[in-house]
Amino acid sequence: MSGDAESGTGTGIVLDTRGHILTNNHVVELAGSGGAISVSFSGGQTAKGRVVGRDTGYDLAVVQVSGVRGLTPMPLGNSDNVRVGDPVVAIGAPFDLDNTVTSGIISATERPITAGGEASDGSDVSYVDALQTDAPINPGNSGGPLLDADGRLVGVNSAIRSADDGAGDGGGDGTESGQGGSIGLGFAIPVNQAKRVAEELINTGRATHPVIGVTLDMDYTGDGARVATKGGDDGPAVTTGGPGAKAGLKAGDVITEVDGERVHSGDELIVRTRAHRPGDQLRLTLDRDGKDLTVSLVLGSSTGG
Secondary structure (H helix, E strand, O other): OEEOOEEOOOOOEEOOOOOEEEEOHHHHHHHOOOOEEEEEOOOOOEEEEEEEEEEOOOOEEEEEEOOOOOOOOOOEOOHHHOOOOOEEEEEEOHHHOOOEEEEEEEEEEEEEEEEOOOOOOOOOOEEEEEEEEOOOOOOOOOOOEEEOOOOOEEEEEEEEOOOOOOOOOOOOEEOOOOOOOOOOOEEEEEHHHHHHHHHHHHHHOOOEEEEOOEOEOOOOOOOOEEEOOOOHHHOOOEOOOOHHHHHOOOOOOEEEEEOOEEOOOHHHHHHHHHOOOOOOEEEEEEEEOOEEEEEEEEOEEEEOO
């Protein structure tokens, strides 16, 4: 793929016989403003592609090619059934080495990570409730498949932790954003989430994001995710009539658990929320003035970019 004076490479996953290919947003973003996309297949065919839709928040995009016959969609697995220790295989083109296969295991599930964040306003940050793997993933693997032992797609390889990244969880960089190599810490978007987003991108060109309807204090350094005292443009921190307001959330509440699982920061709450669909019901545990409360909340919807 190329756009303007820059170019980038990555891997993709054939979704259907109509030529839809799933990849990462950061793989195609250089072509987002009219750049060229060239898709090379393992059989040697090359075709031009166009972006059908892309979403920064999930770091996913769908490209469509035309005039290519004999496309075989990749079988989809169920990422909800993936367990730590399961064997997996990653396929891609690391450092432009086409058709490279590496193997490993699932090292962790539901690993909250953020990637991107180069834009000053944070609009390019991706939030992923990721599958972690020690299968070697390197620049060029982004957007490629993570397969289970039966050859079914369970994840979309999206980010790595390099040796020169900052310490702590959630600092994985998109594998195309630098030239750091694998140290056995790779992250993939679960296929169940990727499938939903891909279907929305194909059908409407945009994906929906589940939302709580509050503004978070992202500078809060305590344990948990704190609802800010003010929203954007000095509006209310809890959106009037939104999901949070209906559930009884108030400014200053600290959300400590989602469905019984601890959350330690605002980023982690966003990740946990993004793992769901709009309309899903969550059970939130709050710390309000030193007292623990539990509320039920039905997620709302917003359109991502």
